[in-house]
Amino acid sequence: MKLRTLLLCCTLMFAGAAMAKEAAPMAADVEVEKRMVAISEELRCLVCQNESLSGSHAELALDLRREIRRMIGEGKTDQEILDFMVARYGDFVRFRPPVKPTTWLLWGGPFLLMAGGVAALIAFLRRRAREDAAPALSEEERRRAAALLDQSNS
Protein backbone atom coordinates (compact mmCIF):
# COMPACT_ATOMS: atom_id res chain seq x y z
CA MET A 1 0.00 0.00 0.00
CA LYS A 2 2.77 2.34 0.98
CA LEU A 3 4.63 1.55 -2.22
CA ARG A 4 1.56 2.26 -4.29
CA THR A 5 1.13 5.68 -2.68
CA LEU A 6 4.77 6.44 -3.32
CA LEU A 7 4.47 5.41 -6.96
CA LEU A 8 1.40 7.57 -7.36
CA CYS A 9 3.22 10.53 -5.85
CA CYS A 10 6.16 10.04 -8.21
CA THR A 11 3.91 9.76 -11.24
CA LEU A 12 2.02 12.89 -10.32
CA MET A 13 5.21 14.76 -9.61
CA PHE A 14 6.78 13.89 -12.97
CA ALA A 15 3.55 14.50 -14.82
CA GLY A 16 3.48 17.97 -13.28
CA ALA A 17 7.08 18.64 -14.26
CA ALA A 18 6.58 17.40 -17.80
CA MET A 19 3.47 19.49 -18.32
CA ALA A 20 5.04 22.60 -16.90
CA LYS A 21 7.82 22.38 -19.48
CA GLU A 22 5.87 21.08 -22.43
CA ALA A 23 2.71 23.07 -22.33
CA ALA A 24 4.23 26.51 -22.41
CA PRO A 25 4.88 27.49 -26.02
CA MET A 26 3.12 25.06 -28.35
CA ALA A 27 0.17 23.43 -26.69
CA ALA A 28 -1.94 24.55 -29.64
CA ASP A 29 -2.35 21.05 -30.89
CA VAL A 30 -2.91 18.51 -28.16
CA GLU A 31 -2.69 15.59 -30.56
CA VAL A 32 0.70 16.67 -31.89
CA GLU A 33 1.92 17.15 -28.35
CA LYS A 34 0.73 13.69 -27.34
CA ARG A 35 2.44 12.02 -30.27
CA MET A 36 5.59 14.04 -29.71
CA VAL A 37 5.75 12.89 -26.08
CA ALA A 38 5.06 9.27 -27.06
CA ILE A 39 7.86 9.31 -29.63
CA SER A 40 10.33 11.18 -27.48
CA GLU A 41 9.78 8.71 -24.65
CA GLU A 42 11.28 6.06 -26.92
CA LEU A 43 14.36 8.18 -27.49
CA ARG A 44 17.41 8.74 -25.35
CA CYS A 45 18.68 12.21 -24.67
CA LEU A 46 22.32 12.05 -25.76
CA VAL A 47 23.43 14.79 -23.43
CA CYS A 48 22.17 13.16 -20.24
CA GLN A 49 22.19 9.62 -21.41
CA ASN A 50 19.85 7.99 -18.92
CA GLU A 51 17.05 10.44 -19.50
CA SER A 52 14.50 10.19 -22.24
CA LEU A 53 14.17 12.94 -24.78
CA SER A 54 10.75 13.78 -23.41
CA GLY A 55 11.99 14.26 -19.87
CA SER A 56 15.24 16.04 -20.54
CA HIS A 57 15.81 19.75 -20.14
CA ALA A 58 18.98 19.79 -22.18
CA GLU A 59 19.23 22.29 -25.04
CA LEU A 60 19.59 19.53 -27.59
CA ALA A 61 16.51 17.74 -26.28
CA LEU A 62 14.50 20.94 -26.72
CA ASP A 63 15.74 21.25 -30.29
CA LEU A 64 14.99 17.63 -31.07
CA ARG A 65 11.50 17.85 -29.61
CA ARG A 66 10.95 20.87 -31.85
CA GLU A 67 12.16 18.80 -34.80
CA ILE A 68 9.75 16.00 -33.89
CA ARG A 69 6.87 18.50 -33.73
CA ARG A 70 7.88 19.86 -37.12
CA MET A 71 7.99 16.40 -38.63
CA ILE A 72 4.60 15.50 -37.17
CA GLY A 73 3.32 18.70 -38.73
CA GLU A 74 4.72 17.55 -42.06
CA GLY A 75 2.71 14.35 -41.75
CA LYS A 76 5.64 11.99 -41.12
CA THR A 77 4.87 8.63 -39.52
CA ASP A 78 6.29 7.63 -36.13
CA GLN A 79 8.60 5.16 -37.87
CA GLU A 80 9.94 7.85 -40.20
CA ILE A 81 10.67 10.09 -37.23
CA LEU A 82 12.49 7.30 -35.38
CA ASP A 83 14.48 6.56 -38.54
CA PHE A 84 15.41 10.25 -38.78
CA MET A 85 16.88 10.11 -35.27
CA VAL A 86 18.68 6.80 -35.77
CA ALA A 87 20.22 8.03 -39.03
CA ARG A 88 21.83 10.92 -37.12
CA TYR A 89 22.57 9.57 -33.68
CA GLY A 90 22.72 5.80 -34.17
CA ASP A 91 20.84 2.94 -32.52
CA PHE A 92 21.99 4.20 -29.14
CA VAL A 93 19.37 6.94 -29.36
CA ARG A 94 16.61 4.33 -29.03
CA PHE A 95 15.80 2.85 -25.66
CA ARG A 96 14.68 -0.29 -27.47
CA PRO A 97 17.32 -0.89 -30.13
CA PRO A 98 16.35 -3.07 -33.10
CA VAL A 99 17.13 -6.79 -32.99
CA LYS A 100 20.08 -7.45 -35.30
CA PRO A 101 23.37 -9.40 -35.10
CA THR A 102 25.17 -6.72 -33.06
CA THR A 103 22.33 -6.55 -30.53
CA TRP A 104 21.56 -10.28 -30.24
CA LEU A 105 23.57 -10.59 -27.06
CA LEU A 106 21.84 -7.52 -25.63
CA TRP A 107 18.36 -8.92 -26.27
CA GLY A 108 19.15 -12.59 -25.72
CA GLY A 109 21.65 -12.20 -22.87
CA PRO A 110 19.09 -12.16 -20.03
CA PHE A 111 17.34 -15.25 -21.42
CA LEU A 112 20.70 -16.95 -21.82
CA LEU A 113 21.51 -16.19 -18.18
CA MET A 114 18.10 -17.45 -17.11
CA ALA A 115 18.51 -20.67 -19.10
CA GLY A 116 21.89 -21.20 -17.45
CA GLY A 117 20.36 -20.60 -14.02
CA VAL A 118 17.49 -23.00 -14.68
CA ALA A 119 19.91 -25.64 -15.97
CA ALA A 120 22.05 -25.29 -12.83
CA LEU A 121 18.95 -25.50 -10.63
CA ILE A 122 17.71 -28.66 -12.38
CA ALA A 123 21.14 -30.28 -12.10
CA PHE A 124 21.24 -29.43 -8.39
CA LEU A 125 17.73 -30.75 -7.70
CA ARG A 126 18.41 -33.99 -9.60
CA ARG A 127 21.58 -34.62 -7.67
CA ARG A 128 19.79 -34.04 -4.39
CA ALA A 129 16.93 -36.35 -5.39
CA ARG A 130 19.45 -39.05 -6.26
CA GLU A 131 21.18 -38.66 -2.96
CA ASP A 132 17.86 -38.86 -1.12
CA ALA A 133 16.74 -41.90 -3.04
CA ALA A 134 19.94 -43.82 -2.40
CA PRO A 135 19.48 -46.12 0.60
CA ALA A 136 21.03 -44.40 3.55
CA LEU A 137 21.90 -47.70 5.21
CA SER A 138 23.42 -50.81 3.73
CA GLU A 139 21.89 -54.25 4.40
CA GLU A 140 24.50 -54.94 7.01
CA GLU A 141 23.85 -51.64 8.80
CA ARG A 142 20.09 -52.21 8.70
CA ARG A 143 20.47 -55.59 10.36
CA ARG A 144 22.66 -54.10 13.05
CA ALA A 145 20.19 -51.30 13.65
CA ALA A 146 17.32 -53.73 13.90
CA ALA A 147 19.28 -55.85 16.35
CA LEU A 148 20.04 -52.80 18.49
CA LEU A 149 16.38 -51.73 18.46
CA ASP A 150 15.27 -55.24 19.45
CA GLN A 151 17.77 -55.18 22.28
CA SER A 152 16.51 -51.92 23.71
CA ASN A 153 12.85 -52.97 23.30
CA SER A 154 13.16 -56.18 25.15
Place this chain on the structure above:
Amino acid sequence: MKRFLIPLAGFFVLVIFLGIGLTRDPRDLPSPLKDKPAPNFTLPQLADPDKTFSPADMKGKVWLLNVWSSWCVSCRAEHPVLVDFARQSKLPIVGLSYKEVRGDSEIDAGKLSPDAELKLTRQRSNVWLARRGDPYSLVALDLDGRVGIDYGVYGVPETYVIDKAGMIRMKHTGPITPESLKTQILPLVAELSK
Protein backbone atom coordinates in the same frame (compact mmCIF):
# COMPACT_ATOMS: atom_id res chain seq x y z
CA MET B 1 36.38 -26.80 -2.27
CA LYS B 2 35.99 -26.75 -6.02
CA ARG B 3 32.34 -25.70 -5.66
CA PHE B 4 33.45 -22.40 -4.13
CA LEU B 5 35.87 -21.65 -6.93
CA ILE B 6 33.05 -21.42 -9.47
CA PRO B 7 31.38 -18.28 -8.02
CA LEU B 8 34.82 -16.81 -7.39
CA ALA B 9 35.77 -17.31 -11.04
CA GLY B 10 32.43 -15.75 -12.05
CA PHE B 11 33.18 -12.79 -9.83
CA PHE B 12 36.56 -12.22 -11.46
CA VAL B 13 35.05 -12.41 -14.96
CA LEU B 14 32.54 -9.75 -13.86
CA VAL B 15 35.33 -7.58 -12.42
CA ILE B 16 37.26 -7.80 -15.69
CA PHE B 17 34.22 -6.80 -17.76
CA LEU B 18 33.38 -3.90 -15.43
CA GLY B 19 37.03 -2.87 -15.45
CA ILE B 20 37.03 -2.69 -19.24
CA GLY B 21 33.79 -0.72 -19.02
CA LEU B 22 35.51 1.90 -16.85
CA THR B 23 38.17 2.59 -19.46
CA ARG B 24 35.59 3.48 -22.08
CA ASP B 25 34.05 6.91 -22.51
CA PRO B 26 30.25 6.66 -22.54
CA ARG B 27 30.05 9.99 -24.35
CA ASP B 28 32.04 8.72 -27.29
CA LEU B 29 29.35 7.13 -29.43
CA PRO B 30 29.96 5.62 -32.83
CA SER B 31 28.46 7.91 -35.46
CA PRO B 32 26.11 6.28 -37.96
CA LEU B 33 27.32 8.92 -40.43
CA LYS B 34 30.74 7.34 -40.77
CA ASP B 35 31.38 6.39 -44.42
CA LYS B 36 28.23 8.22 -45.47
CA PRO B 37 28.07 11.43 -47.51
CA ALA B 38 28.40 14.56 -45.40
CA PRO B 39 24.90 16.08 -45.12
CA ASN B 40 24.57 19.09 -47.36
CA PHE B 41 23.77 22.58 -46.14
CA THR B 42 24.12 26.18 -47.17
CA LEU B 43 24.97 28.63 -44.41
CA PRO B 44 26.20 32.22 -44.26
CA GLN B 45 29.91 32.75 -43.66
CA LEU B 46 31.31 34.64 -40.72
CA ALA B 47 33.85 36.72 -42.63
CA ASP B 48 31.64 37.82 -45.50
CA PRO B 49 27.90 38.27 -44.87
CA ASP B 50 27.15 38.01 -48.58
CA LYS B 51 28.87 34.67 -49.04
CA THR B 52 27.55 31.25 -48.14
CA PHE B 53 29.31 27.96 -47.64
CA SER B 54 28.24 24.44 -48.43
CA PRO B 55 30.20 21.18 -48.17
CA ALA B 56 29.99 20.78 -51.97
CA ASP B 57 32.48 23.69 -52.21
CA MET B 58 35.13 21.40 -50.76
CA LYS B 59 34.81 18.57 -53.30
CA GLY B 60 38.20 17.13 -54.16
CA LYS B 61 39.77 18.16 -50.87
CA VAL B 62 40.27 16.39 -47.58
CA TRP B 63 39.05 18.73 -44.86
CA LEU B 64 37.98 19.02 -41.25
CA LEU B 65 34.65 20.32 -40.09
CA ASN B 66 35.05 21.59 -36.54
CA VAL B 67 31.89 22.38 -34.57
CA TRP B 68 32.47 25.05 -31.95
CA SER B 69 31.02 28.03 -30.15
CA SER B 70 32.37 30.65 -27.82
CA TRP B 71 30.24 29.49 -24.85
CA CYS B 72 31.61 25.98 -25.07
CA VAL B 73 34.16 25.44 -22.33
CA SER B 74 35.87 22.43 -23.93
CA CYS B 75 36.33 24.45 -27.13
CA ARG B 76 38.61 26.73 -25.17
CA ALA B 77 40.83 23.78 -24.34
CA GLU B 78 40.77 22.56 -27.91
CA HIS B 79 41.37 25.87 -29.64
CA PRO B 80 45.13 26.25 -29.10
CA VAL B 81 45.62 22.75 -30.52
CA LEU B 82 43.75 23.74 -33.66
CA VAL B 83 45.57 27.06 -33.97
CA ASP B 84 48.89 25.27 -33.64
CA PHE B 85 47.90 22.65 -36.14
CA ALA B 86 46.64 25.19 -38.68
CA ARG B 87 50.00 26.95 -38.55
CA GLN B 88 51.92 23.83 -39.60
CA SER B 89 49.45 22.26 -41.97
CA LYS B 90 47.63 23.19 -45.13
CA LEU B 91 44.62 21.01 -44.29
CA PRO B 92 41.52 23.20 -44.55
CA ILE B 93 39.60 23.46 -41.29
CA VAL B 94 36.07 24.74 -41.69
CA GLY B 95 34.47 25.98 -38.50
CA LEU B 96 30.79 25.42 -37.87
CA SER B 97 29.65 27.97 -35.33
CA TYR B 98 26.96 26.05 -33.45
CA LYS B 99 24.13 28.02 -31.81
CA GLU B 100 26.48 30.79 -30.80
CA VAL B 101 23.69 32.89 -29.29
CA ARG B 102 20.88 30.42 -28.63
CA GLY B 103 23.13 27.89 -27.02
CA ASP B 104 24.36 30.38 -24.44
CA SER B 105 22.15 29.98 -21.41
CA GLU B 106 22.99 33.51 -20.31
CA ILE B 107 21.20 35.08 -23.25
CA ASP B 108 17.46 34.97 -23.78
CA ALA B 109 17.60 34.47 -27.53
CA GLY B 110 13.83 34.36 -27.83
CA LYS B 111 13.79 38.13 -27.43
CA LEU B 112 16.19 38.76 -30.31
CA SER B 113 15.14 39.37 -33.88
CA PRO B 114 16.85 37.13 -36.49
CA ASP B 115 18.95 40.08 -37.66
CA ALA B 116 20.02 40.91 -34.14
CA GLU B 117 20.91 37.27 -33.52
CA LEU B 118 23.05 37.11 -36.65
CA LYS B 119 24.78 40.35 -35.73
CA LEU B 120 25.47 39.21 -32.19
CA THR B 121 26.75 35.85 -33.46
CA ARG B 122 29.21 37.58 -35.78
CA GLN B 123 30.37 39.94 -33.11
CA ARG B 124 30.90 37.26 -30.47
CA SER B 125 32.62 34.85 -32.86
CA ASN B 126 34.93 37.53 -34.22
CA VAL B 127 35.94 38.67 -30.75
CA TRP B 128 36.70 35.10 -29.75
CA LEU B 129 38.77 34.36 -32.84
CA ALA B 130 40.63 37.67 -32.61
CA ARG B 131 41.55 36.93 -29.03
CA ARG B 132 42.50 33.28 -29.37
CA GLY B 133 43.67 32.98 -32.97
CA ASP B 134 41.81 31.84 -36.04
CA PRO B 135 42.64 28.34 -37.32
CA TYR B 136 39.73 28.25 -39.76
CA SER B 137 39.78 28.69 -43.52
CA LEU B 138 36.25 29.93 -43.03
CA VAL B 139 33.46 29.69 -40.49
CA ALA B 140 29.84 28.87 -41.35
CA LEU B 141 27.11 30.07 -39.02
CA ASP B 142 24.55 27.55 -37.79
CA LEU B 143 22.37 29.85 -35.73
CA ASP B 144 19.57 27.45 -34.82
CA GLY B 145 21.56 24.20 -34.69
CA ARG B 146 19.56 22.66 -37.54
CA VAL B 147 22.70 21.66 -39.43
CA GLY B 148 24.13 20.35 -36.18
CA ILE B 149 21.17 17.98 -35.93
CA ASP B 150 21.84 16.68 -39.45
CA TYR B 151 25.41 15.92 -38.43
CA GLY B 152 24.33 14.26 -35.21
CA VAL B 153 26.07 16.84 -33.03
CA TYR B 154 25.30 16.21 -29.36
CA GLY B 155 28.16 17.88 -27.56
CA VAL B 156 30.48 20.57 -28.86
CA PRO B 157 33.28 20.47 -29.79
CA GLU B 158 33.00 17.79 -32.44
CA THR B 159 35.18 17.33 -35.49
CA TYR B 160 34.48 15.49 -38.73
CA VAL B 161 37.10 14.30 -41.19
CA ILE B 162 35.63 14.51 -44.69
CA ASP B 163 37.32 12.99 -47.72
CA LYS B 164 37.70 14.15 -51.32
CA ALA B 165 34.42 12.55 -52.35
CA GLY B 166 32.57 14.33 -49.56
CA MET B 167 32.23 11.28 -47.31
CA ILE B 168 32.52 11.52 -43.54
CA ARG B 169 35.42 9.27 -42.60
CA MET B 170 35.66 9.98 -38.92
CA LYS B 171 33.86 11.78 -36.16
CA HIS B 172 35.78 12.97 -33.15
CA THR B 173 33.63 13.84 -30.16
CA GLY B 174 35.00 16.20 -27.55
CA PRO B 175 38.09 18.39 -27.68
CA ILE B 176 40.92 17.39 -29.99
CA THR B 177 44.09 16.85 -27.99
CA PRO B 178 47.64 16.77 -29.40
CA GLU B 179 47.51 12.99 -28.85
CA SER B 180 44.23 12.38 -30.65
CA LEU B 181 45.42 14.62 -33.47
CA LYS B 182 48.62 12.65 -33.83
CA THR B 183 47.31 9.13 -33.33
CA GLN B 184 43.84 9.30 -34.92
CA ILE B 185 43.26 12.27 -37.16
CA LEU B 186 46.58 12.83 -38.93
CA PRO B 187 47.17 9.20 -39.99
CA LEU B 188 43.67 9.10 -41.48
CA VAL B 189 44.14 12.44 -43.22
CA ALA B 190 47.47 11.25 -44.67
CA GLU B 191 45.83 8.11 -45.98
CA LEU B 192 42.87 9.98 -47.47
CA SER B 193 45.13 12.58 -49.10
CA LYS B 194 46.99 9.99 -51.17
